[in-house]
Amino acid sequence: MLLNIIYIIIGVALVLWGADRMTDGAASLARRMHISEMVIGLTIVAAGTSAPELFVSLVSALKGTPDMAVGNVIGSNIFNTLLIVGCAAMVAPMTISATTVRKDIPFAIAASLLLIVLCFDSFNGFDINGNSISRVDGFILLAGLACFMIYTLRTAGSSNGTAAGGDTTPTATPATDGPGVARCLGYVILGLVCLVGGSNLFVDAASEMARDLGVSDGVIGLTIVAGGTSMPELATSVVAARKGQSAIAIGNVIGSNVFNILAILGVTAVICPMRLNGITATDLLVMSGSIIAVWLFSFTRYTVERWEGAVLTVSFLAYLGYLLSMVIM
Numbered sequence: 001m002l003l004n005i006i007y008i009i010i011g012v013a014l015v016l017w018g019a020d021r022m023t024d025g026a027a028s029l030a031r032r033m034h035i036s037e038m039v040i041g042l043t044i045v046a047a048g049t050s051a052p053e054l055f056v057s058l059v060s061a062l063k064g065t066p067d068m069a070v071g072n073v074i075g076s077n078i079f080n081t082l083l084i085v086g087c088a089a090m091v092a093p094m095t096i097s098a099t100t101v102r103k104d105i106p107f108a109i110a111a112s113l114l115l116i117v118l119c120f121d122s123f124n125g126f127d128i129n130g131n132s133i134s135r136v137d138g139f140i141l142l143a144g145l146a147c148f149m150i151y152t153l154r155t156a157g158s159s160n161g162t163a164a165g166g167d168t169t170p171t172a173t174p175a176t177d178g179p180g181v182a183r184c185l186g187y188v189i190l191g192l193v194c195l196v197g198g199s200n201l202f203v204d205a206a207s208e209m210a211r212d213l214g215v216s217d218g219v220i221g222l223t224i225v226a227g228g229t230s231m232p233e234l235a236t237s238v239v240a241a242r243k244g245q246s247a248i249a250i251g252n253v254i255g256s257n258v259f260n261i262l263a264i265l266g267v268t269a270v271i272c273p274m275r276l277n278g279i280t281a282t283d284l285l286v287m288s289g290s291i292i293a294v295w296l297f298s299f300t301r302y303t304v305e306r307w308e309g310a311v312l313t314v315s316f317l318a319y320l321g322y323l324l325s326m327v328i329m
Helices: 002-032 037-049 051-062 066-091 098-119 135-155 181-212 217-229 231-242 246-271 281-298 306-328
Strands: 160-162 168-170
Touching: 002 181, 002 231, 051 066, 051 246, 066 217, 066 231, 066 246, 066 281, 066 306, 098 135, 098 246, 098 281, 135 246, 181 217, 217 306, 231 246, 281 306
Parallel strands: none
Antiparallel strands: 160 168
């Protein structure tokens, strides 16, 4: 038990340090290459911080615990939209561009709704226990990922972006000082290594402690594993928000949610079809409702205010309390 606690502390330290390095590297890279920070957040940062979810979900499915794999993705997305956006907004109000509100967040909502449809093999009720995410479902999810990447990369070709409130402003300015491209990439890679390594330490230690306490794989996936694998997103987004880089923070969350559903579940299902056990329709509805809530909050002056961040955070704590009550019952 003591050794697991030490591993958890080391994992947290690695994640926080890695998030700081990767945020600096990604922001500098965006300026150097004249690419908007939003695009960097939606692609490089989002894919990198989703690496722990990919590893955990794939290994879980291959080891015969698909409920942990699916629970990891669903729980991570809930963690991202409620706790991460909530905490980041409480640190500093998050300014969101009109393009993000009108196009990027709706894409994340669409991905969540697509997953719900695929989880219902039949519409005989709200009980999805025993249903499956097949290889065909996996290919459908990967097709959705291809559409998302094509759309996102096309937006990178524009030198201007739509700022909050609908004004057109440059998305990236030429960088004449600061670290070079190679060093920026080095920071990003080093940060990712620390993020993935620290997350794995945290997840392994926390999962072992939970099993010793008799908690099921489904609940572990929705809570401990989801929280642990979402630590990179939490650290990256909070650090980015503190540094005034809200585009990377919100882009990281949106991109990670899309990657979690379309890429992680898509790849995992194609390799190893997953049967749903321990995941309920309530979990799916909370996942979709959370991103919809962020979308609605974004319409208020294209900013997620501190009080809205507090609402999201309290909502996450309420959901966590619901899961814990189900365990006790």
